Amino acid sequence: MKLAVEGLKKNNVEYIETTRTQLKHVVENILSDKECRLSTCLAYDGRGIDGALHVAYIFTCHREGRHIIVDVPVDPATASMDSLYPLTGSPACTWCEAEARDLYGIKFRGNPWKGRLVLPDTWPKNIHPMRKDAPRGKPPVEPEKALKKKPRPGIPLGPYHPALHEPEYFELHVIGEKVVDVWYRGFFVYRGIEKLAEDRFLYHQVPFLAERICGICGFVHSTTYCMAVEAALGIEVPERAKYIRTVLLELERIHSHLLCTAAILHTVGYDTGFMHIMNAREEVMDAAEIITGNRKTYSANTPGGVRVDIDESMARTILEKAEKAVTKGVKLAREYAELDEVKTRLEETGILDRKDAWKWGALGPVARASGIDIDMRRDKPYAAYENVEFEVPVMDEGDSMARYMIRLEEALESLKILKQVLKDLPKTPLRAEGQDYKPFHVGLAASEAPRGECLHYIITGRGKRLWRWKIRSPTYNNLALLPNLLVDRPLADAPVILMSIDPCFSCTDRVILVELDKGRRRSVSLARLTRP
Amino acid sequence: MKPKRMKSVWLYHLNTGGCNACDIEVLAALSPRYDPERFGMKLVESPRHADVIIFTGPVTYQALPRAIEVFRVARPIGVLAVGACACGGGIWHDSAAVLGGLDPLLELLKKMGVKVPEKIVKLPGCPPRPHAILYAAAVLAGVIEPRSAASGQSRYSSPSQIAERLAHRETGEAQEPSQQHR
Structure with missing residues (x-):
């Protein structure tokens, strides 16, 4: 039996099947195009399909809006292959290969990440939870072991820190006031989402779970998942559903960008700004509530369409509220950026130049603030973005101020999109009826989350359940940049730089936990994260 | 309070x-x-x-x-x-x-x-x-x-309260709920 990949071609996705020996040659060929880079990789247990474990590398050619999937079978008896890290040099490559190794037990020769990456420290050895024959049940709880350990030298930032709203741990090594090395140990939010989806949910119930990957950009995840299913099963989404998705996506982008702006102001110590922008943001939450009945976690998506409708009076109110929020929020935020106490903290802080940003895989506003002109909404239009006009703001400075300002510009563009979309919603049904579920079809979808390109890869399975669901959120790639930005900066700038990336840990950590090997922490030096 | x-x-x-x-x-x-x-x-x-x-x-x-x-x-x-x-x-x-x-x-x-x-x-x-x-x-x-359903002052209506309100609505006595928040 083979996987069916017809759905991918319509979506401008190339599917290449190759062997372990040919892989290097194929990848060299792809990377010879300077517009293409490695997005992520994943493994899946194909022993129930064709008797082998598989590894798939996903490449994105941003400006062409093209994705390339390179699928390699791995013999389950030896379960080892060569790493692509020497070839790509991207930190995201070390992460995704180490993830595949922990979850599926596939060894990658040449990957610098030697210890455990994904699973909690209390996890038993030699059990790879994503394999189809892995034992069920929870591992034993032994928090005492972790509590007994002595603290390490270095200045801790997290896991519970005023500058972070989510548990995540950074250890900063300093000489005087200057940061010289960063040790990142994140992935505190591993909840085993992908495994739950395969085990417990039917394919049309998964958007419920996808929405809860992240509380800030949850609707992006559920939309991208639905798009992946629609691509795999060949479902045509009615126009009206596409427009309503666009409305919700843009409302979410506005609220996320205003939240990030407020959080940056909070981090630089300007709490007045935080309060005022949070107040302006409330209007967007109201707008979402009018459509879906909930301020967050909209639950509006289903494969083939949406579950909510917008009538004319609602459209008017939404637009009024969004306009109020954006004009007020952006006006205030621009004024705050002129203040000395904000300006001096943000300008020329954490500069990321274009070359590094491309090399280390920056996405979304972080990339655009460094002069990389990429946006999935324009490059590979989905939902209703084909039919609307908008600009993609790009800045060249690459500092925290640019990352702050670019989010304001994008919020204004989102308002422009909302105006066009809500002007005339097409009159079609909300959902495609008569869906035909087919097992072992592959689907890939990409969207522009508030933080960058979000990828969902699915393989449908038997009994209306998913065989594999892989999520790659934008912070997964953006976080790998961070040590690069923190080094050689004063310690006091570290939280500001961190917030200017707008990290969303819960997206990133849906399957990952950084290692503890036999209860011993392994230090990952900056050199290992950022240099080949 | x-x-x-x-x-x-x-x-x-x-x-x-x-x-x-x-x-x-x-x-x-x-x-x-x-x-x-x-x-x-x-x-x-x-x-x-x-x-x-x-x-x-x-x-x-x-x-x-x-x-x-x-x-x-x-x-x-x-x-x-x-x-x-x-x-x-x-x-x-x-x-x-x-x-x-x-x-x-x-x-x-x-x-x-x-x-x-x-x-x-x-x-x-x-x-x-x-x-x-x-x-x-x-x-x-x-x-x-804290209010509880048992004390009869729940923030959310009990089934009997809903039934009562519905009866009132038919006779047009109670106010219509806000249309804005569905």
């Missing part, structure tokens, strides 16, 4: 691996529209200063040791569990990577000899609205008495 209280309640926000939705709603609840500072409530940055822990997330195994440490250090008088995950694990309850909410954590704390707070308020919702967070925090702080 009670006329006065002894002291202000300071809050510490502990995310044990939640999806962020409850966390941003907690942040929103601290914004000027809801303004909890009028009840003396304030988010503090160290667990040592806190009286009450605002607890979100289903307790992942990675966050577990740190959560225990925070409870040890803070010795809170109360816990406010915000969100379905914190109350009972939510949709992650049977995932192999999470402990499953506040109750198993408190059990574990008891076993380890850590002082467990007496006052616990659970606030389900995915995520709960800031209004609800404010209400729960006020209940925890003793600013207002």
